[in-house]
Amino acid sequence: MATHRRHRLRLVTTGVLAALALTVTAAAPAAATPPQTHNRVDAAAGWLARQMVDGERFEVVFGGVAYPDQGLTIDAIFTFAAAKEADSYATNAITWLAEPAVITGYIGDGTEAYAGATAKLALGVQVRGLDPTSFGGVDLLTRLTGLMAPSGRFSDQSVFGDYSNMFSQSFAVIALDRAGGAPAQAISFLAASQCPDAGFPLQLAQATCTSDVDATAMAIQALIAAGEWHKAQTAAQWLISVQSTDGSFTAGGVANANSTGLAAQALVATGRVLAWWQARQFLLSLQVGCTGAIADRGAIAYTTTGFDPATAPRATAQAVPGLAAASLVTLSANGSRPDAPTLACAQPFSPA
Numbered sequence: 001m002a003t004h005r006r007h008r009l010r011l012v013t014t015g016v017l018a019a020l021a022l023t024v025t026a027a028a029p030a031a032a033t034p035p036q037t038h039n040r041v042d043a044a045a046g047w048l049a050r051q052m053v054d055g056e057r058f059e060v061v062f063g064g065v066a067y068p069d070q071g072l073t074i075d076a077i078f079t080f081a082a083a084k085e086a087d088s089y090a091t092n093a094i095t096w097l098a099e100p101a102v103i104t105g106y107i108g109d110g111t112e113a114y115a116g117a118t119a120k121l122a123l124g125v126q127v128r129g130l131d132p133t134s135f136g137g138v139d140l141l142t143r144l145t146g147l148m149a150p151s152g153r154f155s156d157q158s159v160f161g162d163y164s165n166m167f168s169q170s171f172a173v174i175a176l177d178r179a180g181g182a183p184a185q186a187i188s189f190l191a192a193s194q195c196p197d198a199g200f201p202l203q204l205a206q207a208t209c210t211s212d213v214d215a216t217a218m219a220i221q222a223l224i225a226a227g228e229w230h231k232a233q234t235a236a237q238w239l240i241s242v243q244s245t246d247g248s249f250t251a252g253g254v255a256n257a258n259s260t261g262l263a264a265q266a267l268v269a270t271g272r273v274l275a276w277w278q279a280r281q282f283l284l285s286l287q288v289g290c291t292g293a294i295a296d297r298g299a300i301a302y303t304t305t306g307f308d309p310a311t312a313p314r315a316t317a318q319a320v321p322g323l324a325a326a327s328l329v330t331l332s333a334n335g336s337r338p339d340a341p342t343l344a345c346a347q348p349f350s351p352a
Contacts, residue, residue, distance in 0.1 A: 036344035040287060040298075041323045045083035047298035048076055048316045049340035056092035058313065070097060070106035071117070074124040075317035080336060081127050082326035087336035094128045097121065098136035107143070108158070115147045115154040116168030122175040127331050132179065141179055144172055152185030153204060165202050166193065166215035170222035174328055177225040187226040190219060194231060199238040211238060213249045217262035224269055225329045236270040239263050246285075247278030257286050257300050257315040264322025269329070276325065283319045290345035297343040 034050075037043050053059050058069040058076065073093050080086040096102060107118045122132040122140040132140040147154050154172045156162045169190050176182040194200055199211025200219035216235050223232040239249070248255035249263045264279040286301040300319040302311035321331070 035339050035341045037341040038344050039341075040284060040343075041083050041320060042085050042341050043298035043343040044287065044300055044316050044320050044323070045079050045085040046340035046342055047296075048079055048313060048320070049086035049089040051313050052076065052089055052093070054092075055089055056096040068102055068105060070102060071120065072314055072317060073097060074120055075314065077124045077127060077333075078326075078328070078331060079317045079320040081331050081333040082321040082324040084336045086338075086340045087333060088338040089340060090128065090333060090336070094124065094130065097124070100136065103136040103138060107138070107140070110143070111157075112159070113143060113147055113157040115144065115156050115164045116171060118144045118147065119154065119168060119171035119175050123171055123178070123328065126175060126178050128333050132175065141176065144175065145183070148172075148183065148186060150185070152183065152187070152189030154186065165204060166200055166212070167202075167218055169193070169204065170215075170218035173222040174225045177222075177329075182226055187228065190222055190226070191228050191231050193219070194235065197238055198234040199242075200235060213239065213242065213251055213259045214262050217259075217266040220266035221269060221328050224327070232266075232270055236266060236272050239266060240272060240275050243275055243278065247275075247280070247282035249279065254303055255282075256303050257283055258302065258318040261300075261315075261319035261322035264319075264325075265327055268322075268325045269327040276322075280323055283323055286315070286319070290343065297345065 034046060037046070049055075051058070052073075058072040059066045060069045061067075073096070077090050077093055080090040097106075103121070106114075107121055108114050118140055121135075122144060125132040125135050125140065133142065144154065147157060149155055153164070154168050155164045169186070173182040173186055173190055176186070193204060195209035195211045197211055200216040201209050202212040202215040216239055220232045220235045220239075223229070223235070243249060243263070244255060246255070247260070249259040250256070251259040260279050260282055264276050264283065267276040267279060283300060286304065288296045288299045288301065288307050290297065292307065296307050296312075299307060299312045300316040301307045302315040321328070
């Protein structure tokens with residue numbers, strides 16, 4: 001979710017935010033020859049799968065040490081489900097996420113407990129068709145509801161401070177809705193967070209409400225899940241008001257795939273098909289095609305400056321659900337194919 005600033009990663013050994021530029025560690029391509037595809041969405045998902053370490057996870061490097069990147073790994077699970085590809089990689093990923101050290105390092109040990117991570121993992125488990133009340137020895141939904149204040153806000157319980165934000169609230173509402181219904185207080189808190197201009201802020205309960213593209217895109221999907229259709233529509237209109245003429249969305253002054261991918265999900269979910277299509281065309285313009293290096297083909301670059309191996313995995317992961325018109329509200333891995341296809345370049349590939 002422009003994840004250079006949205007998906008805050010807690011390092012396993014410190015619990016602090018890894019808010020610096022992080023390098024993704026890639027695995028060697030699988031030995032077996034993967035199938036080829038002319039479908040650009042499928043090719044993007046296949047490229048992402050082949051970047052996983054040991055075919056199961058992503059890592060970040062901080063201070064010369066590799067740490068597990070559970071957040072990006074869950075994003076990949078969403079990507080594979082949206083594209084209906086790379087299901088064997090998603091199976092490996094969810095198995096890895098259930099390992100005790102991995103799950104504790106991400107959501108906390110219970111004394112330390114992180115709302116956004118817990119909600120996002122619960123949603124990833126649901127997308128895989130598994131039970132979030134019994135995953136890796138943890139009842140994720142009980143843990144999550146225990147982090148809800150009387151106001152309805154989901155907050156971290158941590159000696160390092162509270163880093164919960166609109167992503168935390170939105171993931172929680174979506175995951176709990178999929179489990180039978182989000183608490184009314186949580187929905188009310190989410191809806192009441194809307195700024196006067198109809199967008200939503202990244203940081204909650206601030207004196208000045210400043211709308212943010214990524215946060216608004218996430219809030220829209222949560223509002224739809226909760227049945228708050230009118231507020232979702234007004235927020236979608238705000239998104240359209242800040243969309244550039246080339247279809248892109250901007251974060252930190254930079255038009256990028258991460259924000260545009262998230263916005264595309266929200267736009268198509270609210271029926272804003274033209275705006276979604278324009279966003280989709282921008283995303284496709286960032287994809288490495290048949291003139292690019294073979295190993296890079298299918299990847300989505302973060303910006304128009306071109307492919308960067310440090311940012312392309314997260315950009316691709318956040319672009320694909322938008323490209324595929326897949327909403328987190330209903331996303332499912334059912335029917336996914338096992339392989340990670342490569343872009344077919346013997347002839348021009350057709351639009352997805």
